[in-house]
Amino acid sequence: MTRTTPVLPAATPLPLHGIAAARRIETAAAAGLPPHTLMQRAGLAVARLALAVAPHAQRVTVLAGPGNNGGDGLEAALHLTRAGRQVAVWLTTGDIQALPPDAAQSYHRAREAGVRLHTTPDTLPAADLVIDALLGLGASRAPAGAVAQAIALANAQQAPVLAVDVPSGLHAETGARLGDLAVQAAHTLSLLALKPGLFTAEGRGLCGRLWHDDLGIAAELLAAEAPLARLGASTALPLAPRGHAQHKGSFGDVAVVGGAPGMAGAARLAARAALAAGAGRVYLSPLDPASGNDDGRPELMHRPQIWLQPQGLLDRSTVVCGCGGGSVVAEVLPPVLAQAPRLVLDADALNAVATDARLQQALAGRARRGQHSVLTPHPLEAARLLRCPTAQVQADRLNAALQLAARFDAVVVLKGSGSVIAAPGRLPVINPTGNALLATAGTGDVLAGWLGGTWAQVPQQDGWPAALEAVRRHGAAADQALLQGLQGPLRAAELVEAMLHTL
Numbered sequence: 001m002t003r004t005t006p007v008l009p010a011a012t013p014l015p016l017h018g019i020a021a022a023r024r025i026e027t028a029a030a031a032g033l034p035p036h037t038l039m040q041r042a043g044l045a046v047a048r049l050a051l052a053v054a055p056h057a058q059r060v061t062v063l064a065g066p067g068n069n070g071g072d073g074l075e076a077a078l079h080l081t082r083a084g085r086q087v088a089v090w091l092t093t094g095d096i097q098a099l100p101p102d103a104a105q106s107y108h109r110a111r112e113a114g115v116r117l118h119t120t121p122d123t124l125p126a127a128d129l130v131i132d133a134l135l136g137l138g139a140s141r142a143p144a145g146a147v148a149q150a151i152a153l154a155n156a157q158q159a160p161v162l163a164v165d166v167p168s169g170l171h172a173e174t175g176a177r178l179g180d181l182a183v184q185a186a187h188t189l190s191l192l193a194l195k196p197g198l199f200t201a202e203g204r205g206l207c208g209r210l211w212h213d214d215l216g217i218a219a220e221l222l223a224a225e226a227p228l229a230r231l232g233a234s235t236a237l238p239l240a241p242r243g244h245a246q247h248k249g250s251f252g253d254v255a256v257v258g259g260a261p262g263m264a265g266a267a268r269l270a271a272r273a274a275l276a277a278g279a280g281r282v283y284l285s286p287l288d289p290a291s292g293n294d295d296g297r298p299e300l301m302h303r304p305q306i307w308l309q310p311q312g313l314l315d316r317s318t319v320v321c322g323c324g325g326g327s328v329v330a331e332v333l334p335p336v337l338a339q340a341p342r343l344v345l346d347a348d349a350l351n352a353v354a355t356d357a358r359l360q361q362a363l364a365g366r367a368r369r370g371q372h373s374v375l376t377p378h379p380l381e382a383a384r385l386l387r388c389p390t391a392q393v394q395a396d397r398l399n400a401a402l403q404l405a406a407r408f409d410a411v412v413v414l415k416g417s418g419s420v421i422a423a424p425g426r427l428p429v430i431n432p433t434g435n436a437l438l439a440t441a442g443t444g445d446v447l448a449g450w451l452g453g454t455w456a457q458v459p460q461q462d463g464w465p466a467a468l469e470a471v472r473r474h475g476a477a478a479d480q481a482l483l484q485g486l487q488g489p490l491r492a493a494e495l496v497e498a499m500l501h502t503l
Ligand SMILES: NC(=O)C1=CN([C@@H]2O[C@H](COP(=O)(O)OP(=O)(O)OC[C@H]3O[C@@H](n4cnc5c(N)ncnc54)[C@H](OP(=O)(O)O)[C@@H]3O)[C@@H](O)[C@H]2O)[C@@H](O)CC1
Pocket: 026, 030, 036, 038, 039, 042, 065, 066, 067, 068, 069, 070, 072, 100, 102, 134, 135, 136, 137, 138, 139, 140, 141, 142, 143, 144, 145, 147, 148, 164, 165, 178, 191, 192
């Protein structure tokens, strides 16, 4: 029995399979079933979801492509016709002989059921719902010809679009667009395996609301294939509750090094976030000698130039370095990289590392010395570290994060829509929370600080659990703000407070 479920929020971690693995899962599942069963189940699942999300839609247009994704659409058309809807199928090919066998069988079933079938549309009929069954896992190049034309028509009309398996024009594995044209869906029903590209880069934006149907196959078939990543859980993994006899020394120290002239706010935001995350003591060591304490947060302690003290805060704290670091941060990085036992490197600290081979060596050698590092680049910072264009990072975010993690022997948080968390020897995680309310200056500083504040409370661990939890909660606060109707950006100082009130 097939079961369609919403994917987000994900209460438990979910495996995300690459295209090759997804195809092997399909082949293994098909081998244990009568011919054509999976496509029939896929079409039924699409039709049921269409009726559920658009119950009043009388006129449904199905855009069917040249492969098996089109076959799923033809099956859905058949069921929607039986359910009394006015269905028109627009096939991108008139050459029925060229359809793969499963899709050809669905074509004949649809025709026999009286579905109206047309080829190569110039215009689309007015519809209440459009089903995008143009391209699925087989999409390997920029949409061209009739497929490209159909995508453009789908995006130009008003009705909501339900995408089958993946919005056409999106790469299911990377979340990058294959070309200029991609379907903007209101809903996407992912079939059999969930794919990483639905959750990162352009995926979240193009998919709309995400649904999943495993087409009733045995769970063992999915478990038999190694995933490329997992979708993190969007529920809280709380720290141990505070004991009655605990004191501020029980919750670790954080030292924030950042805030070059003109950028004091960035370091203050990170320090505020570390405090709110629950660190016992938070010290602020500004890179601007003229900068004073954060008057809005008298709890923070002003400690100038901790990098000049041979033994002290740098040796025993969780250090967050780089927020608003400017170019001067490069000067303090040698002692910071040498001494900090647990280090979060953000923003200008990463830019400084990107341009200095000695700093790169010092960073990469930390793990061998038993020191732990977490890097939190946004795509441009990641591109500088990898010495490639930003577009190349965004074209394969999982791979970029894995490369950085291997090169620097560190936990890496590649930020942006669907942040990727990677570390050597671990399956990468795509974070399921967050939205564009976070697209405003300073929210990255808040993430780095919160991460440091979380990590300081579990100093015996590497930065992996703290990174997962900080990224999840950061996004969850934005999701909660969206649900509460916030229209504008979630300003960074307010984000700190919002995170405090988010599980
Ligand atoms: N079989 C089953 O039982 C089940 C199948 N399922 C469904 O099958 C889907 C995978 O089907 P698929 O492998 O046939 O690939 P699909 O995505 O339809 O496209 C291939 C066609 O598109 C063409 N094409 C590619 N790129 C193009 C471009 N940019 N612009 C234009 N054309 C382009 C490509 O041409 P070619 O590159 O070969 O020249 C080829 O003709 C999967 O996502 C799921 O929906 C599931 O429901 C489970 C049950």
